[in-house]
Amino acid sequence: MTRYAPLALALACLAGPALAQEFKAGDITVDKAWSRATPKGADIGAGYLTIHNSGAAADRLTGGSADFAAVEIHEMKMDNGVMQMRQLKDGLAVPAHGEVRFAPGGYHIMFTHLKKPLSKGETVKATLTFEHAGPVMVEMPVEALGAAGPAAKGGDTKGMDMGDMKGMKM
Ligand SMILES: [Cu+2]
Numbered sequence: 001m002t003r004y005a006p007l008a009l010a011l012a013c014l015a016g017p018a019l020a021q022e023f024k025a026g027d028i029t030v031d032k033a034w035s036r037a038t039p040k041g042a043d044i045g046a047g048y049l050t051i052h053n054s055g056a057a058a059d060r061l062t063g064g065s066a067d068f069a070a071v072e073i074h075e076m077k078m079d080n081g082v083m084q085m086r087q088l089k090d091g092l093a094v095p096a097h098g099e100v101r102f103a104p105g106g107y108h109i110m111f112t113h114l115k116k117p118l119s120k121g122e123t124v125k126a127t128l129t130f131e132h133a134g135p136v137m138v139e140m141p142v143e144a145l146g147a148a149g150p151a152a153k154g155g156d157t158k159g160m161d162m163g164d165m166k167g168m169k170m
Contacts, residue, residue: 026133027055028094032101034150035111035140037120045069045118047109047126047140048102048150053094059132061100062091066126068118069111076105091131104148120144 023030033049053059064071073088083105092107094100102108109126111118118124120142128136143150 021139023136023138025130025136026059027053027057028059028130028133028136029054030128030136030138032150033138033140034147035118035124035142036147037142037145038114038118039145040117042117043112043114045111045114046074046104047111047124047138048104049109049138049140050099050101051094051128052099053096055132056096057132058096058098059094059130060091061094062129062131064109064126064128066111066124068116068124069114071126071128072110072112074108074110076108094130118142 021031021033023033029052030049031052033047035045035047038045051061061073063073073092074085075088075092076083076085078084087110088107092100100107109128111126122142123139124142125137125139128138130136141150
């Protein structure tokens with residue numbers, strides 16, 4: 001809804017200018033991208049964003065790459081009362097005139113084999129690959145360890161999320 005708002009309004013509503021950034025290729029627009037600082041020694045991290053498809057045909061996020069880590073597309077979901085994380089090996093469909101939101105507790109970009117810890121305040125770059133739209137380079141500002149959203153105030157899902165990270169088998 002705020003995508004086309006004047007910049008001043010966007011800045012008032014959102015936490016910072018970085019969040020107003022959009023990354024485009026063809027009919028695909030990626031926005032609200034952010035990542036999260038990783039604890040010392042961790043070799044995995046996560047990125048979140050929203051993908052919009054303005055086209056009349058469905059597209060598919062098939063994978064990605066980054067110079068600081070390997071990139072996988074993951075989903076977290078409740079299965080028999082237990083939070084499970086799995087890799088979406090066939091990628092993720094983005095419906096025509098639709099959007100897909102990545103967020104803690106749901107879809108996420110998983111960074112594996114991290115070459116360095118992700119630190120709050122830096123911005124990491126990853127390229128997402130779409131079946132039709134092609135590659136989209138996305139910049140993700142890194143928020144604090146345990147952040148629940150882009151510069152979120154309150155709403156702490158830290159316990160749940162870090163538990164999931166530890167429980168993940170690579
Ligand atoms: Cu994951």
